[in-house]
Amino acid sequence: MLSLIAYNQSLIDLLLLFTGFGISGIMIYVKIISIIEKEYRAAKISFLLSVIFFAPFISLYLYDFPYKEIASIVLLAVVVLVIILLFFPVRPKIKGGFQVPKEKHDxxxxxxxxxxxxxxxxxxxxxxxxxxxxxxxxxxxxxxxxxxxxxxxxxxxxxxxxxxxxxxxxxxxxxxxxxxxxxxxxxxxxxxxxxxxxxxxxxxxxxxxxxxxxxxxxxxxxxxxxxxxxxxxxxxxxxxxxxxxxxxxxxxxxxxxxxxxxxxxxxxxxxxxxxxxxxxxxxxxxxxxxxxxxxxxxxxxxxxxxxxxxxxxxxxxxxxxxxxxxxxxxxxxxxxxxxxxxxxxxxxxxxxxxxxxxxxxxxxxxxxxxxxxxxxxxxxxxxxxxxxxxxxxxxxxxxxxxxxxxxxxxxxxxxxxxxxxxxxxxxxxxxxxxxxxxxxxxxxxxxxxxxxxxxxxx
Ligand code: SF4
Ligand code: SF4
Incomplete structure (x- = not known):
C-alpha cells in the first residue's frame, strides 16, 4: 500500500514538473518570438507569466505538506480542464453568414x-x-x-x-x-x-x-x-x-x-x-x-x-x-x-x-x-x-x-x-x-x- 502511494506521488511529481516546465517553456517561446517581432511589452509579460505559472508547480514538487497529493491533483485537473475548454470545438451558428449585396455600388x-x-x-x-x-x-x-x-x-x-x-x-x-x-x-x-x-x-x-x-x-x-x-x-x-x-x-x-x-x-x-x-x-x-x-x-x-x-x-x-x-x-x-x-x-x-x-x-x-x-x-x-x-x-x-x-x-x-x-x-x-x-x-x-x-x- 505504502509503495503504491509512493508510486502515485512520484508519478504526480513527474506530471507537475512536466506541466510546469511545459507551460513556462511555452511562455519563454512567446518571449523569444516577441523580441524578434520587437513587441517588447509582450516579451516582458510572457516572461512574467513564465515565472508565475511555474511557481505553483515547482512549489508542489519541492515542498511537503498535508494534502499535498490532493492539491497536486487539483492543479493538474485545472490544467486539463482549461485545455479542454479552450480547444474543444465550440462553434455556435453565426447569424447572417454569407450574404450578397442587393444593389451595385457606384x-x-x-x-x-x-x-x-x-x-x-x-x-x-x-x-x-x-x-x-x-x-x-x-x-x-x-x-x-x-x-x-x-x-x-x-x-x-x-x-x-x-x-x-x-x-x-x-x-x-x-x-x-x-x-x-x-x-x-x-x-x-x-x-x-x-x-x-x-x-x-x-x-x-x-x-x-x-x-x-x-x-x-x-x-x-x-x-x-x-x-x-x-x-x-x-x-x-x-x-x-x-x-x-x-x-x-x-x-x-x-x-x-x-x-x-x-x-x-x-x-x-x-x-x-x-x-x-x-x-x-x-x-x-x-x-x-x-x-x-x-x-x-x-x-x-x-x-x-x-x-x-x-x-x-x-x-x-x-x-x-x-x-x-x-x-x-x-x-x-x-x-x-x-x-x-x-x-x-x-x-x-x-x-x-x-x-x-x-x-x-x-x-x-x-x-x-x-x-x-x-x-x-x-x-x-x-x-x-x-x-x-x-x-x-x-x-x-x-x-x-x-x-x-x-x-x-x-x-x-x-x-x-x-x-x-x-x-x-x-x-x-x-x-x-x-x-x-x-x-x-x-x-x-x-x-x-x-x-x-x-x-x-x-
Ligand atoms: S474588430 Fe475585427 S477588424 Fe477590428 S481589430 Fe478586431 S478583429 Fe480586427
Ligand atoms: S478607419 Fe481610417 S482613420 Fe480610422 S484607423 Fe482606419 S484608416 Fe485610420
Missing amino acids: ERNVMFSRNELKPGTKQFDSYYSNNSDKKYLDDKFREKPGLLSPDSSMYHPFSFASAHANLEVIEALKPIVNGSVAKQVIDIEPSKISNYLKTWSKKLGAHSVGITELKDYHLYSHKGRGDLYGKEISNKQKYAIAITIEMDNEMMQTAPKGSVVMESTQQYLSSGTIALQLAYFIRNLGYSARAHIDGNYELICPLVARDAGLGEIGRMGLLMTLKLGPRVRIAVITTDIPLELDKRKDFSSVIDFCGICKKCADVCPSSSISFNQREEIKGVLRWKINHESCFTYWCTSGTDCGRCMAACPYAHPNNYMHNFIRWGISNSYIFRRFALYMDDLFYGRKPKSRNFPSWIDM
Missing part, C-alpha cells in the same frame, strides 16, 4: 473618386447637385492639406516621395490593364491552368490566390475615376482571380506615419504588377483578361476575394484573411479562360471575433469604425464605416493612416505562434474570448505607434 461615391473631382468642373457640379448631402462632408476633407501633402501632419520627405514614386508607376500601368488577345486559342484543362496561375502568382510574391465566378454584384455600376468617369460598367467575363499580397508588418506598425503610405502604395503596385502579368499571360493563350489595379478597378476587390475563399469582410470593412488578417492588398483579374472554382469557406468565426474585439474602433483616430453590431446596408449585414471622417483624417495626416489595420489581432505576423492562435480563434467560441483578452494583455488595448524603421528615418 464608384463615383468612393472617397478617392470624390477627391479627384475638381471644383468648377462639370463633373464636380453634376456630382454634388445629385448628392447634395455629401457636399458638406466633402468640403471638410477639401479644407485639409490632402494625401501626401508637404503641409500634412505626418509629412516625411523620403516616405512621401517613395509613395509618390509608387503611385506614378501605377499611373503608367493603368493603360495596359486590357489588351489584344492572341488569335490562336490554346486548349487548356481548367484544373491544370488554375494550379499554374496560383503557383506562378505565389512565386511572383502573392500571399494567397482564389478563383470565383464573376458576379454582377462584384462590379461597380459606373466608373468613378479616370477618362471613363461616369461610364456604365459592363463586364461579361466569366471568372475572377483574386490575389492578395502581404503588407510588411514593421512598416504598418508605424501607423499613421509615412511608412504606411509607402508600404500600401508599394503593395498596390506589387499586386497590380502580378495581376498585369497574369492578364498578359492569359491573353497570350487566346483568352480575354483584364487586370483590376489601384485606380483602375471595375469591381470591388474585397468582395471578389471573399467569394474566392480568401477571407471575410470584418468590422473595419476590409478583407480579413486567415493568416494576415487585413494586412494585405488585393488585385483581381477577370477573364474568360476556363478555370476551376474555389469553394467559399466558412469564416463565421471572423464575424464572431469582430463582434467582440472592436480594437480597430478603439484605436481609430477619427472614430470612423462602429462599435455597434452589424446592421443591414443595401440588403447586407455589415459594420458601418464612416468613410468621410476616415478620409478627412487621411487628408490631415497625409497618409492612409492604417491604425486599425496595425492594431488588429488577426494582423500579427504569419508564423507558427500566431497561426496557432488564429487557428484557435477559428476553432472555438471560448478560445476567441480568451485570445482577445490575451491580445489586450500582451499588446495593449491601444497598441502604440512604433517609430520608423531606422533605414527610413535618415
